Amino acid sequence: MKPRLFTPGPTPLPERVLRAMHAQPIYHRSEEFRALASRIRTGLHYLFQSSGPVLTLTCSGTGGMESTFVSLFSPGDSVIAVNGGKFGERWVTMARALGLKVIEVRTAWGEDVTAEEILRVLKRHPGARAVYLTYSETSTGTAMDLKTIARVVREHSEALICVDAVTAAGALELRCDAWGIDVCVTGSQKGLMLPPGLALVALSERAISATVTARLPRFYFDLRQALEADKRGDTPWTPAISLVCGLEEALAMIREEGLEAVWWRHARIAAGVRSGMRALGLELFSRSPSNAVTAVRIPDGIAWRDLQRAVDVEGGVTLAGGQGEYGGKIFRIGHLGYVDELDILGLIGALELALVRLGVPLRAGQGVAATQQALAETRLPGEMTHMH
Amino acid sequence: MKPRLFTPGPTPLPERVLRAMHAQPIYHRSEEFRALASRIRTGLHYLFQSSGPVLTLTCSGTGGMESTFVSLFSPGDSVIAVNGGKFGERWVTMARALGLKVIEVRTAWGEDVTAEEILRVLKRHPGARAVYLTYSETSTGTAMDLKTIARVVREHSEALICVDAVTAAGALELRCDAWGIDVCVTGSQKGLMLPPGLALVALSERAISATVTARLPRFYFDLRQALEADKRGDTPWTPAISLVCGLEEALAMIREEGLEAVWWRHARIAAGVRSGMRALGLELFSRSPSNAVTAVRIPDGIAWRDLQRAVDVEGGVTLAGGQGEYGGKIFRIGHLGYVDELDILGLIGALELALVRLGVPLRAGQGVAATQQALAETRLPGEMTHMH
Numbered sequence: 219m220k221p222r223l224f225t226p227g228p229t230p231l232p233e234r235v236l237r238a239m240h241a242q243p244i245y246h247r248s249e250e251f252r253a254l255a256s257r258i259r260t261g262l263h264y265l266f267q268s269s270g271p272v273l274t275l276t277c278s279g280t281g282g283m284e285s286t287f288v289s290l291f292s293p294g295d296s297v298i299a300v301n302g303g304k305f306g307e308r309w310v311t312m313a314r315a316l317g318l319k320v321i322e323v324r325t326a327w328g329e330d331v332t333a334e335e336i337l338r339v340l341k342r343h344p345g346a347r348a349v350y351l352t353y354s355e356t357s358t359g360t361a362m363d364l365k366t367i368a369r370v371v372r373e374h375s376e377a378l379i380c381v382d383a384v385t386a387a388g389a390l391e392l393r394c395d396a397w398g399i400d401v402c403v404t405g406s407q408k409g410l411m412l413p414p415g416l417a418l419v420a421l422s423e424r425a426i427s428a429t430v431t432a433r434l435p436r437f438y439f440d441l442r443q444a445l446e447a448d449k450r451g452d453t454p455w456t457p458a459i460s461l462v463c464g465l466e467e468a469l470a471m472i473r474e475e476g477l478e479a480v481w482w483r484h485a486r487i488a489a490g491v492r493s494g495m496r497a498l499g500l501e502l503f504s505r506s507p508s509n510a511v512t513a514v515r516i517p518d519g520i521a522w523r524d525l526q527r528a529v530d531v532e533g534g535v536t537l538a539g540g541q542g543e544y545g546g547k548i549f550r551i552g553h554l555g556y557v558d559e560l561d562i563l564g565l566i567g568a569l570e571l572a573l574v575r576l577g578v579p580l581r582a583g584q585g586v587a588a589t590q591q592a593l594a595e596t597r598l599p600g601e602m603t604h605m606h
Numbered sequence: 607m608k609p610r611l612f613t614p615g616p617t618p619l620p621e622r623v624l625r626a627m628h629a630q631p632i633y634h635r636s637e638e639f640r641a642l643a644s645r646i647r648t649g650l651h652y653l654f655q656s657s658g659p660v661l662t663l664t665c666s667g668t669g670g671m672e673s674t675f676v677s678l679f680s681p682g683d684s685v686i687a688v689n690g691g692k693f694g695e696r697w698v699t700m701a702r703a704l705g706l707k708v709i710e711v712r713t714a715w716g717e718d719v720t721a722e723e724i725l726r727v728l729k730r731h732p733g734a735r736a737v738y739l740t741y742s743e744t745s746t747g748t749a750m751d752l753k754t755i756a757r758v759v760r761e762h763s764e765a766l767i768c769v770d771a772v773t774a775a776g777a778l779e780l781r782c783d784a785w786g787i788d789v790c791v792t793g794s795q796k797g798l799m800l801p802p803g804l805a806l807v808a809l810s811e812r813a814i815s816a817t818v819t820a821r822l823p824r825f826y827f828d829l830r831q832a833l834e835a836d837k838r839g840d841t842p843w844t845p846a847i848s849l850v851c852g853l854e855e856a857l858a859m860i861r862e863e864g865l866e867a868v869w870w871r872h873a874r875i876a877a878g879v880r881s882g883m884r885a886l887g888l889e890l891f892s893r894s895p896s897n898a899v900t901a902v903r904i905p906d907g908i909a910w911r912d913l914q915r916a917v918d919v920e921g922g923v924t925l926a927g928g929q930g931e932y933g934g935k936i937f938r939i940g941h942l943g944y945v946d947e948l949d950i951l952g953l954i955g956a957l958e959l960a961l962v963r964l965g966v967p968l969r970a971g972q973g974v975a976a977t978q979q980a981l982a983e984t985r986l987p988g989e990m991t992h993m994h
Contacts, residue, residue, distance in 0.1 A: 221630065221632075223630065223631065223633060225633050225635075227844065228631035228632075228633065228634070228844075228847060230630060231630055231631065236628055236629075239627070239628075239848070240624055240627070240628045241624075242609065242611065242618060242619055243611065243616035243619065243795065243801050243802070244609075244616075245611060245613050245616065245924050245926075246616070246802075247613075247926070247927075248924070276664070276665055276666055276669070276802070276803055277664055277665050277669065277826065277843075278664055278826075278843040278844040278845075278846075279843075279844070280825075280826055280843040280844075281664070281665065281826045281843070284825055284826045311825075312825040312826075315823060315824065315825045315828075316823050316824075316825060317823050405844070407631065407844065407847075413631050413846065413847050413848035413849075414631070414634075414664070414844040414845065414846055414847055415664055415803045415845075415846030415847075415848070415849065434823075435703060435704050435705050435822075435823065436703065436704075437668075437672055437699075437700040437703045437704060438665065438666075438668055438669045438672045438700075438827070439826070440703075455665075455666040455667075455668040455669070456615065456616075456666045456667070456668075456793070456795065456802040457666075457802065457803075458801065458802055458803030458846065458849070459616060459795075459801050459802055459803075460627070460801035460803070460848075460849075461801075461803065461846070461848075536633050536636065538633075538635070539635075
């Protein structure tokens with residue numbers, strides 16, 4: 219069986235990206251590297267739809283998030299953070315560990331936060347320096363209405379809008395400048411179709427100003443140093459060079475497909491997955507499902523381990539399990555990055571076979587048929603076909 | 607001209623390592639990854655000659671060093687740190703930025719610190735919690751007598767012995783257990799023959815105990831969390847999976863050659879480079895040269911930029927320039943990792959041609975002849991030939 223990752227990171231690597239990384243390293247203190255960095259800069263502005271600097275850090279997405287806390291704030295500053303899953307929870311824990319006061323906005327797992335809730339908290343805490351939002355909560359497969367929330371926060375507050383876009387960038391619609399996002403973080407192994415090891419951090423002018431007055435202790439994750447080096451096409455510490463070479467290629471692929479077409483592909487595929495799941499009698503976990511990852515309740519009477527083994531046997535498929543208290547209760551399908559319609563038609567077919575193998579009574583093809591129908595109903599809209 | 611890196615990191619990649627990394631990622635929360643981590647563990651114990659845990663972090667060597675400061679100490683703790691070059695200086699700046707008191711032991715660039723000097727400082731500062739040492743100072747090509755210094759510190763103090771072995775591990779003799787090293791850090795893009803992006807951190811029992819009481823703020827670089835995850839063959843955050851796959855292969859290569867043979871190869875090659883430099887009329891910068899990197903004074907009347915261009919034209923060679931106040935005054939030859947005798951015979955030949963091109967009067971072959979003689983004089987000793 220061919221191994222196939224349907225995990226919400228790492229995601230499959232295009233051959234083009236693999237080939238770009240299969241090379242002797244270039245010296246990072248050289249004209250050659252600075253030229254590479256400058257080509258990448260254009261691609262990163264496009265990806266984030268941001269005109270501000272986008273910094274490349276060598277670390278996971280978690281490290282990228284840490285860089286924003288330590289570089290923008292001072293001890294005792296208070297920030298509002300939404301906690302609706304494992305990653306939201308992680309940012310709350312992290313910010314506290316690093317010396318910030320965190321006003322936590324908890325939502326039940328699988329539910330998204332509304333602009334009204336954020337607004338209520340902002341009014342009670344007018345001194346909050348920032349609002350941290352997880353655009354696509356990977357642990358629950360839940361997306362929030364970032365565009366609306368960012369607009370409301372901007373209208374009522376000076377707080378910086380800081381976004382965990384780890385499973386969102388390159389998958390969900392994201393327009394940093396237009397939506398007024400101040401800080402946006404992603405990791406390489408998601409929509410960017412690279413191995414893990416890089417975090418990308420986009421900053422607005424307001425965020426850059428905050429780095430000047432911030433006093434939290436920091437060194438490796440000091441974005442002031444990264445901003446300074448970035449002006450020269452440089453990084454303060456040795457970057458993960460092979461991944462940077464892959465990044466150039468991945469950004470070129472996104473540019474060729476067109477960013478809106480990339481978002482649309484993710485929307486279409488996600489619609490197909492959701493229809494397929496429902497047709498197989500499975501219940502979606504999230505009330506506001508993300509187009510990057512679908513969380514599904516495991517049917518009563520089926521053990522996660524058995525399901526895992528069955529989809530591996532039927533299609534070489536690796537799915538992700540539930541995290542925290544949802545271990546064994548949900549499974550998660552990652553469908554972001556280098557994933558297309560055929561991939562998920564195959565996936566739904568294999569999942570159907572796996573469920574039959576586990577004794578679930580299903581009519582052959584009932585999941586795949588629903589997926590096909592959803593794909594047919596969400597063809598590219600006319601105004602986007604020119605991007606292909 | 608074929609491009610050839612003679613920089614002290616990144617270093618050339620073996621085809622075997624490149625091939626190991628040229629693969630679809632494996633899911634990091636899986637049995638497959640835990641099995642990989644367990645195979646790597648054996649190789650890391652061998653590399654560091656340590657029986658304690660060796661943690662794999664996704665960051666550069668600088669991040670690895672930061673993890674030791676924030677995970678072992680509390681605000682206001684004092685540590686002794688040797689500053690004899692750009693990296694020693696960086697650790698001093700970093701430790702202060704993170705909230706520690708640093709007792710700095712400065713040595714002139716190119717000179718190594720002695721056990722007596724460390725001992726004098728230790729006696730004046732009996733409360734120092736640690737001594738930070740840079741085994742091979744990459745900016746000056748200087749090695750210290752780590753074995754003796756570690757012994758003396760152990761005899762007279764309870765201070766933890768913390769070693770920057772970034773250009774030392776896999777190049778210079780290093781025996782963490784036998785020498786009583788508590789903390790040892792390296793990066794992937796040096797003796798380990800990988801691209802940059804991983805730091806490896808070896809910890810003694812005493813160092814592990816220190817992580818329990820440490821109170822500096824930390825999250826991404828919290829070694830307690832890394833130690834906890836490591837027991838399960840896991841990492842707290844997503845690791846740079848492709849580099850971890852390459853690491854397995856690189857460690858296998860070191861095991862096949864034999865660690866002592868690896869150290870010996872570096873000693874032999876370094877002797878060849880030094881002899882070649884002297885025969886070309888060039889002055890070595892360091893009084894205690896490292897076997898990983900040779901720093902050489904740029905002759906009067908020659909501009910670094912011209913020399914750089916000339917070696918590139920004559921042999922596709924990339925050398926590293928001087929750092930800090932030694933920019934334009936010295937150049938540095940990295941000869942660690944996947945480097946052999948033929949590489950440096952070619953390098954000395956190309957450097958000779960470059961100098962002639964720049965108007966230095968030289969007899970053809972005079973540098974290469976001296977390198978050959980040094981190689982002939984430092985054949986493998988009898989007791990080591992069985993390792994081949």
